[in-house]
Amino acid sequence: MSAQPLAMAIQSIVDKLNQVKHSSALEPILQISADVCPLPMLAWLSAQQTFPRIYWHGRDKTEEVAAIGSCYDFSFEDDVDDNTLAETYHQQCMLSNNHDIRYYGGVAFDRTIPCWPEFGRARFVLPRIEFRRSGDQHRLIVNLKTDPEVLAQECDSAIAALQELTPARPLPPPHKLTPMGRCDRPEYNRWKELVEQVTNKKFNQDTPKVVLSRLTQLEVNDDIDPWMVLACWQARNPNSFQFGFQFSHERAFISCSPERLYRRCQQELYTEALAGTTTRGFTPEEDSQLAQALLDDTKNSHENQLVRRHIVDTLNPLSNYVGAEERPTVFKLNHIQHLHRSIRAELRPGVTDFHLLQSLHPTPAVGGLPRHSAMSFIRQREGYMRGWYAGACGYFNKYESEFSVAIRSALIEPGRINLFAGAGIVAGSDPDTEWQELENKLATIMSILVEL
Structure with a gap:
């Protein structure tokens, strides 16, 4: 037809x-x-x-x-x-x-x-x-x-x-906002305390990784069209998942996330370990040098290996076969680049999307390891409610499904824009470096929203 x-x-x-x-x-x-x-x-x-x-x-x-x-x-x-x-x-x-x-x-x-x-x-x-x-x-x-x-x-x-369908009309032109205020939770001093707690040798022996995150709230006078913001974000990071959910006039959740939780085609499953971060270079030579430094960096390689090992161990009881890349590659975004390993599995009969969500989510890339103790630390100490940030968003039916991990995301409410970013804290993590990583991860959406 x-x-x-x-x-x-x-x-x-x-x-x-x-x-x-x-x-x-x-x-x-x-x-x-x-x-x-x-x-x-x-x-x-x-x-x-x-x-x-x-x-x-x-x-x-x-x-x-x-x-x-x-x-x-x-x-x-x-x-x-x-x-x-x-x-x-x-x-x-x-x-x-x-x-x-x-x-x-x-x-x-x-x-x-x-x-x-x-x-x-x-x-x-x-x-x-x-x-x-x-x-x-x-x-x-x-x-x-x-x-x-x-x-x-x-x-x-x-x-x-x-x-009642309305024809498409041009999105409002993007314009830079002048926030009336900015609030970070946790703020820097509290962030430093949390990083020091996680990297403490006694704590780190039992919980080798906790992904700490930050809520950055911008107070604004303007009405914000979430779909205009997402369109601009999409143009900056075309090699990401882009999705949004708006259940009423009051709030919309949008995300431009590089991370796949999994894709399922009947019993074939595709997932990945995405953890370890650095910035992009201003020239091709600098970019390649930063990518190589990321591949050679012990802290980031250890973080990615922890995520890979956890996913493989989690999938083994659900699968007839699990295979994962031994060596990471570099996954490039607009302002940052990540370490990435592909993982494929053949699921056992009867394994459903719910089993996968229950087992894989939240991943060590957004929660930590072991899951129970890392989640308990986040729940008690982080100081705000993540909601769907770092959640699993996507679609399913009986035959296929795909879910993304909702990092690089924003919750837009009347008079307020809520932005989220996280960093994996492991032995050797430095509070100042990790705080700057949060800023790097917000750089794209901040460049869309406000005059830098």
Whole structure:
């Protein structure tokens, strides 16, 4: 089927929805789609009035999704045990055998404590409407429940949602903000205390790594369009995952993260160890020298090796086979570069995305080692609630899934921009050097938002 202008694609789906009203013996979830001409997805998303608004762009650049509304929405605001999450996940996956049905959402960094309003400790949405690009194919997609008691209403709701779509309009031009104030939590002196506690020989023997992070809050007078910010960020770091979740007018979480938690294609799993950081050079020669110094640096190599070993050990009980690169390579971003090792596994039958999220998240690259003691230290000492920062964000269905670790991220609220950055603290870490690493990791988003 050839691509159609948006108005024609909408009418094609409306015609199908009117036919579906009188159908029977349908799967619990039905997906209707039409090929459509390309459109600027972030600009389109910014123009819509319906929530939630969701954006996903894969790191390999072949996948891009802009979605609004909700067909199914399941979230956990309060205490939730892993068995409840597993059962909910299983129920959702059993609703359809369609390979194209996807639930988008995330899991907080720490599910044992309260999270941000609206986001919850875990929340996943099957959108009402999606624009999805896979390679060169662009589709307009509608999802609906087909329970006979609600089928007619679902079709009418979907038709109304299609008719309320607003054409894409240019994103507002980026402009530099003048923050009224800045607050860091923890502030520098507290940061120094925490680093010294983690690097203390007695503590470090039992907990060799803790990833400490910082919340940087900018107080602003301006209204901020999160999708404009994400578009600018995307242009600066095109080789990252880019995603955003906006469940209401009040707050939006956006991220331009280099780190994959995992990608699953049926039983094939792809993941990575991304840990160890340095800056980029001003010339190709300086950049190569910094990259080589990173590869030769004992502290950073040790940090990356810890992450690699932990992931392999975690995957072994879930897999028939696990293979990992022995030597790291350098993964380059706009302002920084990381040590990177690829890891591949063949999962055992019956291993689900929930098992993977439960086992892999949070990774040693954002939490520490061993997980329990590092998480306990962060929970008690860091001094703020991470929420979905350093959480796992992505999509899943029965056949495939992909999740990114939500580092390099921002929570945008009325009058406030919350920025997050972390650094892995191991034996030999220096508080001043690690504090500067936080500044380096915020450099790209700060250069978009404020006059430096």
